[in-house]
Amino acid sequence: MGRKFFVGGNWKMNGDKESIDKIIDFLKAGPLDPNCDVVVGVPAPYLMYCRERLPENVGVAAQNCHKAAKGAFTGEIAAAMIKDCGCKWVILGHSERRNVFGETDELIGEKVAFALENGLHIIPCIGEKLEEREAGKTEEVCFKQLKAIADKVSDWSRVVLAYEPVWAIGTGKTATPEQAQETHAALRKWLSENVSRKIKRSETEVAENLRILYGGSVTAANCKELAKCADIDGSLVGGASLKPEFVEIINASQ
Numbered sequence: 001m002g003r004k005f006f007v008g009g010n011w012k013m014n015g016d017k018e019s020i021d022k023i024i025d026f027l028k029a030g031p032l033d034p035n036c037d038v039v040v041g042v043p044a045p046y047l048m049y050c051r052e053r054l055p056e057n058v059g060v061a062a063q064n065c066h067k068a069a070k071g072a073f074t075g076e077i078a079a080a081m082i083k084d085c086g087c088k089w090v091i092l093g094h095s096e097r098r099n100v101f102g103e104t105d106e107l108i109g110e111k112v113a114f115a116l117e118n119g120l121h122i123i124p125c126i127g128e129k130l131e132e133r134e135a136g137k138t139e140e141v142c143f144k145q146l147k148a149i150a151d152k153v154s155d156w157s158r159v160v161l162a163y164e165p166v167w168a169i170g171t172g173k174t175a176t177p178e179q180a181q182e183t184h185a186a187l188r189k190w191l192s193e194n195v196s197r198k199i200k201r202s203e204t205e206v207a208e209n210l211r212i213l214y215g216g217s218v219t220a221a222n223c224k225e226l227a228k229c230a231d232i233d234g235s236l237v238g239g240a241s242l243k244p245e246f247v248e249i250i251n252a253s254q
């Protein structure tokens with residue numbers, strides 16, 4: 001009962017100190033619904049800058065991290081570095097990581113395992129492409145991506161799942177609340193049938209407690225309708241998380 005509403009911001013590769021200061025200002029001014037967990041995914045060079053300036057009630061996430069502790073991995077960042085910057089969260093397997101940088105289900109699973117073992121909270125992302133939806137393969141694709149993640153999760157209490165249909169990301173084309181709810185319900189059912197029993201928790205525990213966020217062109221205009229859906233527990237917001245309307249999206253369930 002009562003999954004706490006959760007809104008993540010994904011700044012992607014945007015921002016400089018000047019524009020970040022403005023975001024920090026509107027997040028400080030809020031007011032932010034105390035019944036919503038808020039986390040912003042910031043570019044790696046600004047992790048410490050943001051953590052030092054944002055209020056305690058706003059978590060800070062990296063947008064990616066590697067599957068190894070340290071070493072010869074030019075350009076990568078480590079879970080320990082994220083923690084050393086004072087941050088607790090990482091977004092993993094975002095569709096841009098999958099589709100622009102070629103990350104596979106297997107690699108994302110390894111990153112999930114490593115980040116959790118190293119104490120981070122994670123926001124793993126899944127979602128189908130337009131041609132997959134049109135071919136009626138939404139569930140097949142999402143379940144496959146989810147399985148690669150679920151098989152590697154050691155602690156579900158540190159996981160918030162994001163369902164982001166690729167065709168809705170950055171396109172201004174949001175899934176309808178019905179489309180999103182349908183997939184969220186299917187994901188929760190998959191979890192109740194494939195995860196809970198295996199790790200011998202009470203049957204419904206993982207599926208009922210896991211927060212599943214919708215992502216893809218969420219704005220102040222559509223966030224409330226999405227928030228009303230039974231299996232949508234918040235959103236992961238790209239473009240609109242850079243703007244003051246992000247506060248309205250945080251407060252969508254009020």
Ligand code: PGA
Binds near residue numbers: 169170216239
């Ligand atoms: P968008 O991005 O809100 O700009 O569509 C969402 C995301 O990629 O997480």
